[in-house]
Amino acid sequence: MEEKTRHIEPKLTLVGAGPGDPELITVKGMKSISTADVILYDALIDKSLLEYAPANAVKVFVGKRGGRDYIKQEEINALIVKYAFQYGHVVRLKGGDPFVFGRGHEELDYAQAFGLTTNIIPGITSSIAVPELQRIPVTRRGYSESFWVITGSTKEGKLSKDLELAAQSTATVVVLMGMRKLPEIVALYKQLGIGETPVGIIQNGTTYSEKSGFGTMENIMDVVSERGLKSPAIIIIGKVVEAHPEFARILAEVNQL
Incomplete structure (x- = not known):
């Protein structure tokens, strides 16, 4: 047969x-x-x-x-x-x-x-889930009424122009694939006179190898160096980062670096 x-x-x-x-x-x-x-x-x-x-x-x-x-x-x-x-x-x-x-x-x-x-x-996006598991909401009443999810680098390899627009709002900004552009992001916020903006970086979010660092745009580069943070990581920018349960303590330690 x-x-x-x-x-x-x-x-x-x-x-x-x-x-x-x-x-x-x-x-x-x-x-x-x-x-x-x-x-x-x-x-x-x-x-x-x-x-x-x-x-x-x-x-x-x-x-x-x-x-x-x-x-x-x-x-x-x-x-x-x-x-x-x-x-x-x-x-x-x-x-x-x-x-x-x-x-x-x-x-x-x-x-x-x-x-x-x-x-x-569909899948759960890291832009929401990774901050969430660090107790950081992308929106919170009195903190942020919206959030932007922005690529760290455009097709041409440049920093997205959307980032400058988002930085001038009260929105939470989540940057994916942005670690190589972090120095430019920091420079942008400082140029806009908002270097005190809270920022968190979470590497390998939701996995056993997850690690993170928190600070402000004024000192986040030192945090990255001290913690050895690198890609793959997401960058969370805005007042909502203060919702992290240990943000105040972490920031005090960072300021002593």
């Missing part, structure tokens, strides 16, 4: 894995992983999530770190289509939320252009 050929339905599911802690992925995201034929995963993904994939699933690392592309975005797009037609269900596992500086919509557009069935499973 001849073995039936398996019908392959080319399909892409964009899955947000959340801010780092593998337990913060959604139930729907986990279910999608469990049905994947191929998983293309990013650098900031906790690899324990891959254990929930079928044993025969193809797992391909397509990560980018610190501005260095181990694989170009155009190549990732092409791999999605290639693997979908070759194997079937491709899960694109991305840190945080796929549509928050994750280039998820670009991948979605590319896949749809080749006729792939597409689905999106």
Whole structure:
């Protein structure tokens, strides 16, 4: 009796894995992983999530770190289509939320252009969850009525002009992928005469290797040096940083550096 050929339905599911802690992925995201034929995963993904994939699933690392592309975005797009037609269900596992500086919509557009069935499973974004787990709200009555989430570097490699606009408001500012631009951010706030603005930096948020530093724009560079903070990290700027339960004590210690 001849073995039936398996019908392959080319399909892409964009899955947000959340801010780092593998337990913060959604139930729907986990279910999608469990049905994947191929998983293309990013650098900031906790690899324990891959254990929930079928044993025969193809797992391909397509990560980018610190501005260095181990694989170009155009190549990732092409791999999605290639693997979908070759194997079937491709899960694109991305840190945080796929549509928050994750280039998820670009991948979605590319896949749809080749006729792939597409689905999106949102993830918890680090821009909210990481400060939250440090007891820092991005909004709080009397502190901040809004918040901006800004990329640390534009496509051209420059500091976003939006940052200057946000800095002149009462909004909380969350900068993603911004550690290399921190000196420019500090200079901007000082130039605007608001060097006393509270700032927090949280590296590897929600993971066991998380560490953080707090201060103001006047002294945060010293904090970064003393604490050895580096990417991947998020920068939280604004009065809400004062809500951190130990901010006053930490700031007093920092001022003695």
